Amino acid sequence: MPTSYSDTYFPVLVQIVIAVIVAAALVAISFLLGKHVKNRVKDSPYESGIAPTGSARERFSVKFYLVAIVFILFDIEAVFLYPWAVVYRELKLFGFGEMLVFVILILVGFFYVWKKGALDWSHEAPGDSPYGDPDAAPQSSVTKNAA
Amino acid sequence: MTALIFLIFACIAVFCGISLVVQTHPIASALSLIGVMGSLAILYLQLGGEFIAMAQIIVYAGAIMVLFVFVIMLLNAGAETPTFQASTFVKYLGIVLLVAFLGLISFIIQAALPKTEGVVFGGFQGTAADVGRKLFTSYLLPFEVTSVLILIALVGAIVLARKEI
Amino acid sequence: MVKLITKEGLIPSHVNKLFYLMAPFVAVALGLISIAVIPFGPEITIGPVTTWMQLTDLRIGILFVIAVSSVGVYGVALGGWASNNKYSLLGGLRSSAQMISYELPLALAVAAPLLLANTLSFRDMVNYQSGYWLGFIPRWNLIPEIIAFIVFMIAGFAETNRVPFDLPEAENELVAGFHTEYSSMNFAAFFMAEYSNMVTVTAVATLLFLGGWQPPFPAPYSDVVPILVFALAGLIAVYHGLHPARRMDKFTLPATGLVFLGIAAIFGLSLFVPVLKTILMALFWFCGKILILLFVFIWVRATLPRFRYDQLMRFAWIFLFPLAMLNLLATSLIVALTTK
Numbered sequence: 175m176p177t178s179y180s181d182t183y184f185p186v187l188v189q190i191v192i193a194v195i196v197a198a199a200l201v202a203i204s205f206l207l208g209k210h211v212k213n214r215v216k217d218s219p220y221e222s223g224i225a226p227t228g229s230a231r232e233r234f235s236v237k238f239y240l241v242a243i244v245f246i247l248f249d250i251e252a253v254f255l256y257p258w259a260v261v262y263r264e265l266k267l268f269g270f271g272e273m274l275v276f277v278i279l280i281l282v283g284f285f286y287v288w289k290k291g292a293l294d295w296s297h298e299a300p301g302d303s304p305y306g307d308p309d310a311a312p313q314s315s316v317t318k319n320a321a
Numbered sequence: 322m323t324a325l326i327f328l329i330f331a332c333i334a335v336f337c338g339i340s341l342v343v344q345t346h347p348i349a350s351a352l353s354l355i356g357v358m359g360s361l362a363i364l365y366l367q368l369g370g371e372f373i374a375m376a377q378i379i380v381y382a383g384a385i386m387v388l389f390v391f392v393i394m395l396l397n398a399g400a401e402t403p404t405f406q407a408s409t410f411v412k413y414l415g416i417v418l419l420v421a422f423l424g425l426i427s428f429i430i431q432a433a434l435p436k437t438e439g440v441v442f443g444g445f446q447g448t449a450a451d452v453g454r455k456l457f458t459s460y461l462l463p464f465e466v467t468s469v470l471i472l473i474a475l476v477g478a479i480v481l482a483r484k485e486i
Numbered sequence: 487m488v489k490l491i492t493k494e495g496l497i498p499s500h501v502n503k504l505f506y507l508m509a510p511f512v513a514v515a516l517g518l519i520s521i522a523v524i525p526f527g528p529e530i531t532i533g534p535v536t537t538w539m540q541l542t543d544l545r546i547g548i549l550f551v552i553a554v555s556s557v558g559v560y561g562v563a564l565g566g567w568a569s570n571n572k573y574s575l576l577g578g579l580r581s582s583a584q585m586i587s588y589e590l591p592l593a594l595a596v597a598a599p600l601l602l603a604n605t606l607s608f609r610d611m612v613n614y615q616s617g618y619w620l621g622f623i624p625r626w627n628l629i630p631e632i633i634a635f636i637v638f639m640i641a642g643f644a645e646t647n648r649v650p651f652d653l654p655e656a657e658n659e660l661v662a663g664f665h666t667e668y669s670s671m672n673f674a675a676f677f678m679a680e681y682s683n684m685v686t687v688t689a690v691a692t693l694l695f696l697g698g699w700q701p702p703f704p705a706p707y708s709d710v711v712p713i714l715v716f717a718l719a720g721l722i723a724v725y726h727g728l729h730p731a732r733r734m735d736k737f738t739l740p741a742t743g744l745v746f747l748g749i750a751a752i753f754g755l756s757l758f759v760p761v762l763k764t765i766l767m768a769l770f771w772f773c774g775k776i777l778i779l780l781f782v783f784i785w786v787r788a789t790l791p792r793f794r795y796d797q798l799m800r801f802a803w804i805f806l807f808p809l810a811m812l813n814l815l816a817t818s819l820i821v822a823l824t825t826k
Contacts, residue, residue, distance in 0.1 A: 189522035257453030383556025
């Protein structure tokens with residue numbers, strides 16, 4: 175049983191080293207053992223058998239970028255929750271009040287983001303998809319209840 | 322043992338830092354930055370700041386750097402082309418001058434600041450419970466202000482991106 | 487697996503070689519690291535030595551797992567980007583956006599049992615869940631935190647890119663997603679990473695919500711269960727071996743049956759050796775719970791169709807995230823009111 179602080183982390187370090195070696199070995203083995211035959215067609219990007227058109231280095235929707243920003247902000251909020259949860263039984267109702275203020279402010283931001291449509295990935299309104307979209311109706315009603 | 326681990330990860334941090342600046346490819350630079358974050362987290366761990374170390378990885382390496390990588394991928398930033406070619410002599414002179422400058426700075430800092438106790442590895446109380454106790458009693462106001470800050474950042478992000486949605 | 491090693495490891499010339507090779511490496515390495523902090527059983531004493539059935543128990547073990555999984559995005563994002571293929575890039579981006587979106591409900595769902603147990607160490611978390619209400623209902627976090635458990639499992643499915651959240655590799659839209667351009671062992675590496683992540687997710691779910699290695703019934707009854715299970719499995723296998731449907735079964739099934747009967751016998755013997763009993767019982771219940779959850783993973787894969795991408799993101803942000811948040815607040819209010 176580990177006694178000192180650094181002792182508890184030593185196995186983690188060992189595990190990291192093992193994981194790195196295993197992963198490197200996996201990548202290296204196929205590199206060394208596999209045969210290497212190249213030709214131009216095999217080499218080209220896979221596009222369902224049709225000759226590749228255009229480059230993959232194109233710009234993509236700003237949505238991805240927006241999701242990442244919103245994620246960072248909520249992630250910071252989530253990280254604050256852990257020390258709070260761990261000392262919660264010492265804080266009791268006082269702690270609940272503190273976190274309530276914090277969470278309400280964050281949720282205001284969440285609703286703003288939601289209403290501005292930053293979380294909507296389809297440009298059409300939910301429900302008018304050409305395939306009928308059976309999930310949309312019950313899902314949105316549940317959402318309203320939960321919110 | 323602890324000193325050895327410290328040296329190893331401090332070297333990794335510095336090496337990644339240099340690679341961050343030197344690399345011409347933006348993705349390589351971003352990955353170097355992740356390396357810096359990771360080794361810094363291990364240095365925090367050695368100090369005893371367990372919670373801070375994990376928060377460093379979760380928030381910096383796991384969230385902020387994802388945004389960086391996304392932006393690089395989305396904007397399709399290619400390898401940068403060097404804007405001017407310095408001669409070999411100037412390059413080496415630069416390295417020498419940089420080392421001299423760093424030496425000078427560290428000397429001045431050592432001379433100017435009062436002598437302190439050495440850092441004790443693992444001596445710092447930084448478990449999640451310790452952080453929580455401090456954060457939710459002594460530093461309550463900064464904590465609540467953080468939520469306002471996050472709110473402002475959310476609104477800011479949406480306003481800036483609004484044209485694109 | 488072995489077959490894939492010797493396959494041609496094609497590195498297409500249009501890729502960024504370094505990052506192309508780095509992506510499966512990162513994925514596998516991160517998948518293996520988390521195991522270090524997963525405990526398998528209680529404290530055991532053999533003679534003078536007291537040890538834990540675990541590599542190490544960190545005071546912040548739960549955060550450690552979350553931190554490792556939060557870095558896991560890079561394997562996918564890098565793989566998709568480095569391949570320099572439209573499908574790969576779009577698959578990689580979708581996959582990483584999905585992973586970060588579901589990481590939030592996951593993090594919030596984990597926080598709820600923390601509120602009850604007030605610890606970040608897996609071992610303390612399991613010890614908190616020992617004992618029984620009214621003598622027979624296990625004190626697992628599953629019962630007060632059923633919502634958090636469901637959110638955790640759904641987000642876990644999404645984090646590991648399993649069906650119905652495997653949009654990034656939707657074959658009919660994106661060929662094979664971020665690993666379209668991968669072959670040989672590099673391709674297998676991504677799958678190994680996916681499966682090791684599945685094991686990690688189920689292990690964490692077991693530890694946080696299902697009481698880890700604690701049996702679901704009080705001690706004298708729960709000790710008999712493994713013997714019965716293995717003996718029954720052994721007998722069934724032997725029976726089918728005696729009435730073989732295919733020729734091969736004549737040898738394989740009785741052999742398997744005998745192995746199972748042997749295991750049952752070992753469990754039976756262990757009742758008289760306290761140390762062995764502690765180890766075997768803990769392993770049996772812990773692995774059993776993990777296997778049941780893994781079975782759910784496979785089962786869901788065979789059952790559910792795939793989400794559409796916009797539904798997927800809406801579901802994470804507009805349903806799971808507020809649900810986990812409200813559950814957390816409700817839990818905290820109840821805990822605050824019941825704590826003296």
